[in-house]
Amino acid sequence: MNRRSLLIPLGVFGVLVLVLAVGFTLKDPHLLPSQMINKPFPAFTLKSLENPNRTLTEADIKGKVSLVNVWATWCANCVIENPELLRIRRETDLPIYGINYNDDPAEAIKWLAHYKSPYDFNIVDHDGRLGIDLGVYGAPETFLVDANGVIRLRHVGIVSREDFEDKFLPAIRSLTQEGAGS
Amino acid sequence: MKFGKMKSHRRNRLLLVLLAIAGTGTAVGLVLMALNKNINLFYAPAEIVAGNAPVGETIRAGGMVVNGSVKRGKDLDVSFVISDLKSSEVTVRYSGILPDLFREGQGVIARGVLRDDGVFVADEVLAKHDEKYMPPEVADVLADAHKDKPQAGKTL
Amino acid sequence: MIAELGHFCLILALGLAACLAIIPALGVRLGNESWMRLSASLPIGLFLFVGMSFACLASAFLTDDFSVAYVARNSNTLLPVYYKFSALWGAHEGSFLLWSLIMAGWTLAVSLFSGALTLDMRARVLSVMGVLSFGFILFLLATSDPFERSLPIYPSEGRDLNPLLQDFGLIVHPPMLYMGYVGLSVPFSFAIATLLSGRLDSAWARWSRPWTNVAWSFLTIGITLGSWWAYYELGWGGWWFWDAVENASFMPWLIGTALIHSLAATEKRxxxxxxxxxxxxxxxxxxxxxxxxxxxxxxxxxxAFAVDPERGLFILAFLTIVVGSSLTLYAVKAAGIKSVAGFDFSSREMFLLANNVLLVVATATVLLGTLSPLAYEALTDGRKISVGPPYFNAVFVPIALLLFAWMALSPATTWRRTPWARLWKRQVPILIGSAIVATALVWLLASFEFVAIFVVTICLWIVAGLLLDVARALGNKRDRIAAFFRMPLSMYGMWLAHLGIAVSVLGIVTTIYFSEEKDVRLEEGMVVEMAGYAFAFEGVTQGRGPNYLSDVGKVRVTRDGKDVVTLFPEKRRYMSGGSVMTEAAIDPSPFRDLYVALGESVDNGAWAVRVHYKPLVRWIWWGGILVAFGGFLTVADKRYRAIRVKRAMAVGAPA
Known part of the structure; x- marks a missing residue:
């Protein structure tokens, strides 16, 4: 066999890697655009989970720097994230608003009773429309929203203690200073 | 003796190469033909409504199942509406058993044929086994339909 | 503390893998014998530490330690204890720990059973395996640590194992599959070591053969179990879906099959x-x-496992490095390889080569079908396509049929030269006989279906050819019974494996052509007739399992008024995850399966029910088991047991 034909397998493999690499970068959910950053929280008019007679709108999450957490009962990682949210609730005065995403409200109420609720209130996003407006890919996802209702941070996946302290806290501090300064 | 061996060697190699070429040629032809016929393109509800999807060909369509749209017919006939939650809705007809995770308000993908009256007749309905993520095609449909996020198309 | 211990063991194992990757190879380079000898002891430590790490994770699962995030995600106090254990490999992190453990196991096995290899060869082989182990363990530690804690506050209850995986088939399927996947690293390492040493003789083929056969047999079992699991657990009676993940296991199997045959030619000729x-x-x-x-x-x-880009990137990089450097090495070194023996166009060598070409082409078509959605999306800026079973049926099936026909003919050939005339004289009568029997069988038992008759003919041809082969092998022996038992085991292995393929294909073709399937709306008291059986739906009651609630249907099956069986298909709703699962009820028997699955409740007491009649479906998996058994049998051949005797040969073989 001559030398050049021995390079064929390598060439074929090169093409394969190229396809895989391109396909891979296309599929990466973490490369999702975060155009929502520094945009106002999308408008919505949805029911409250805790009080079905109450209608919530984007105005309800304005006023204070807050966390908005997208969760669902079908989401395994939400169970894991829950204790950290409870800790934030306990140890800070940061309001946490939940978006119960693509879920069955009755199940969600049971879930909250079982695992304890870290939320000030929950927005029922039954058909996932708000989640889509937010560009949510799955749950959990957490947004940091400033007092004017502008999204400042987006976190995909579980918020761990490190995430909160290294990513959220500095942002929150600078936001509150901004608020105090102005 | 030695010469004879060389000769049979060379003849073997020639036959081998011919065999390989013939085999590869047939295979490539077969693959291209099969790919050409059996690729099922995905169309978003907006494309179907706009008339950009071919009628009478097997394609796939996907979107969110609109709440309250699932209607049972006789036997196992069922119809439901899929939507990009923006402006476009397509009625899907199906006969058979829906997957376990088929639910209103969930993303689904249907494979089937578009009729010229705009109804999509599905022979297969897929919902993901894992509820955590919606089918990526559906996620794209919803992201694309959303005009506030012009960049969303890039993440396909 | 257990989780930290497990993590620590894994770090130590990483260090040992690094030593194994570097020191023996450096020893070869510098001619340092004591460094080369470390290739015998390092694998023991490696296996020990990965094993301890594995045991730590297992104990975290068995003690419901939900402070370990991976345990919390995949287990639950309600889970029966055997599922708690198998939940260890129910998701990405744990399953890759299992993968690494198996890698360490194969490494240890090679170091234990390679006494007859020259020291430098053994050092090279184990160094290559050390590199692989290092990569896998680094992957675990860097991107998928199964021991990560969610401290200080952790959930009091776990989320549960995916109900699809709560099943016996899934306890054994991944370990078997990984034994196969990872086992293929052994012939790989032998090949790389051979290229590095520049001694491309046939000794390495003799060494690789038993290892390849074992790995390939495990892979066969893994795939068979996967197909069986999909059949009864995914709920809809299919046994192969050409799903990307199935294809991912099928491609190494196809190439492995080619490798086994080509190794035979390399060793023998x-x-x-x-x-x-x-x-x-x-x-x-x-x-x-x-x-x-x-x-x-x-x-x-x-x-598919949950998406994580970091992991994908790591594997892609590792894959690129390992395979890229291997192929570069090949391009540089393989030019020196010369095949010594000549052979005729009609010879067993040629038949094996054609078999190889067909298998490789078949693999390429599967690869193309699997990756074309990706390529298409990349080329068209995000236009999505799917390539479904019709593509694979149109492309793979004709190639596979050609391969089967080839398989019937090949065992009858001889090395070096097989006169065409003699081959035809023997084979044509068998072929005609098989065709007549096949036509009669298919026509009488079912209906005239041309493709089915064609395939059954080939199956019978294969079996008849095998019997003839056995008869011929014994033909000129005086004491035939004694000779039957004294035949080399590798012959039996080959016969069994080929027989297994024929059995499997017979099952496949019968299932495809003569299955009956109906989706029906049934109210209590309604009856469906199918293939001579009457399925009477007697309503749905509520049931309850350890961690789920269920709707249980009752279907009484009768034939000619006589009771056959009562089936209880279920629709389960798991409490912790809320996911819904279809649990089909199957009445298995050697010649047919009756399969009933509960769809959804349609309206006022009526249910959607799927009823199947599947003839010979079980043969598909029996065939797979036979194939694997045949593969294992070849290894028990005394040629390999006597391998130590041949040490001198391996050492003295020319470069």
Whole structure:
């Protein structure tokens, strides 16, 4: 066999890697655009989970720097994230608003009773429309929203203690200073 | 003796190469033909409504199942509406058993044929086994339909 | 503390793997014998520490330690204890720990059973395996640590194992599959070591053969179990879906099959050396490609693990380094390989080569079908396509049929030269006989279906050819019974494996052509008739399992008024996850399966029910088991047991 034909397998493999690499970068959910950053929280008019007679709108999450957490009962990682949210609730005065995403409200109420609720209130996003407006890919996802209702941070996946302290806290501090300064 | 061996060697190699070429040629032809016929393109509800999807060909369509749209017919006939939650809705007809995770308000993908009256007749309905993520095609449909996020198309 | 211990063991194992990767190889380079000898002891430590790490994770599962995030995600106090254990490999992190453990196991096995290898060869082989172990363990530690804690506050209850995986088939399927995937690293390492040493004789083929056969047999079992599981657990009676993940396991199997045959030719006749080396590289490359496809989320599949880009990137990089450098090495070194023996156009060598070409082409078509959605999307800026079973049926099936026909003919050939005339004189009568029997069988028992008759003919041809082969092998022996038992086991292995394929194909073709299937709306008291059986629906009651609630249907099956069986298909709703699962009820028997699955409740007490009649479906998996058994049998051959005696040969073999 001559030398050049021995390079064929390598060439074929090169093409394969190229396809895989391109396909891979296309599929990466973490490369999702975060155009929502520094945009106002999308408008919505949805029911409250805790009080079905109450209608919530984007105005309800304005006023204070807050966390908005997208969760669902079908989401395994939400169970894991829950204790950290409870800790934030306990140890800070940061309001946490939940978006119960693509879920069955009755199940969600049971879930909250079982695992304890870290939320000030929950927005029922039954058909996932708000989640889509937010560009949510799955749950959990957490947004940091400033007092004017502008999204400042987006976190995909579980918020761990490190995430909160290294990513959220500095942002929150600078936001509150901004608020105090102005 | 030695010469004879060389000769049979060379003849073997020639036959081998011919065999390989013939085999590869047939295979490539077969693959291209099969790919050409059996690729099922995905169309978003907006494309179907706009008339950009071919009628009478097997394609796939996907979107969110609109709440309250699932209607049972006789036997196992069922119809439901899929939507990009923006402006476009397509009625899907199906006969058979829906997957376990088929639910209103969930993303689904249907494979089937578009009729010229705009109804999509599905022979297969897929919902993901894992509820955590919606089918990526559906996620794209919803992201694309959303005009506030012009960049969303890039993440396909 | 257990989780930290496990993590620590894994770090130590990483260090040992690094030593194994570097020191013996450096010893070869510098001619330092004591460094080379470390290749015998390092694998023991490696296996020990990965094993301890594995045991730590297992104990975290068995003690419901939900402070370990991975345990919390995949287990639950309500889970029966055997599922708690198997939940260990129910998701990405744990299953890759299992993968690494198996890698360490194969490394240890090679170091234990390679006494007859020259010291430098053994050092090279184990160093290559050390590199692989290092990569896998680094992957675990860097991107998928199963021991991560969610402290200080952790959930009091776990989320539960995916109900699809709460099943016996899934306890054994991944370990078997990984034994196969990872086992293919052994012939790979032998091939790389051979290329490095520049001694491309046929000794390496003799060494690789038993290892390849064992790995390939495990892979066969893994795939068979996967297909069986999909049949009864995914709920809809299919046994193969051409799903990306299935394809990921099928491709290394196909290449492995080619490798087994080409190794035979290389060992026995010293031909196709460079081709065999290439196949050995490819077989393991496809294993790693499979791991990438399954774990990176580039392809959508029902089986895929949750998407994590970091992981995908790591595997892709590792794959590129390992396979890229192997193929570069091949391009540089393989030019020196010369096949010594000549052979005729009509010879067993040629038949094996054609078999190889067909298998490789078949693999390429599967690969193309699997990756074309990806390529299409990349080329068209995000236009999505799917390539479904019709593509694979149109492309793969004709190639497979050609391969079967070839399989019937090949065992009748002889090395070096097989006169065509003699081959035809023997085979044509068998072929005609098989065709007549097949036509009669299919026509009488079912209906005149041309393709089915064609395939059954080939199956019978294969079996008849095998019997003739056995008869011929015994023909000129005086004491035939004694001779039957004294035949080399590798012959039996080959016969059994080929027989297994015929059995499997017979099952496949019968299931495809003569199955009956109906989706019906049934109210209590309604009856469906199918294939002579009457399925009477007697309503749905509520049931309850350890961690789920269920709707249980009752279907009484009768034939000619006589009771056959009562089936209880279920629709389960798991309490912790809320997911819904279809649990089909199956009445298995050697010649047919009756299969009933509960769809959804349609309206006022009526249910959607799927009823199947599947003839010979079980043969598909029995065949797979036979194939694997045949593969294992070849290893027990005394040729390999006597391998130590041949040590002198291996050492003295010319470069």
């Amino acid at each position: 010293g031909v196709f050396k460079s081709w065999t080396v290439l196949l050995a590289i490819f077989a393991f490359s496809f294993s790693m490609l499979g791991a990438f496809l399954v774990r990176s989320g580039v392809l959508t599949s029902v089986h």
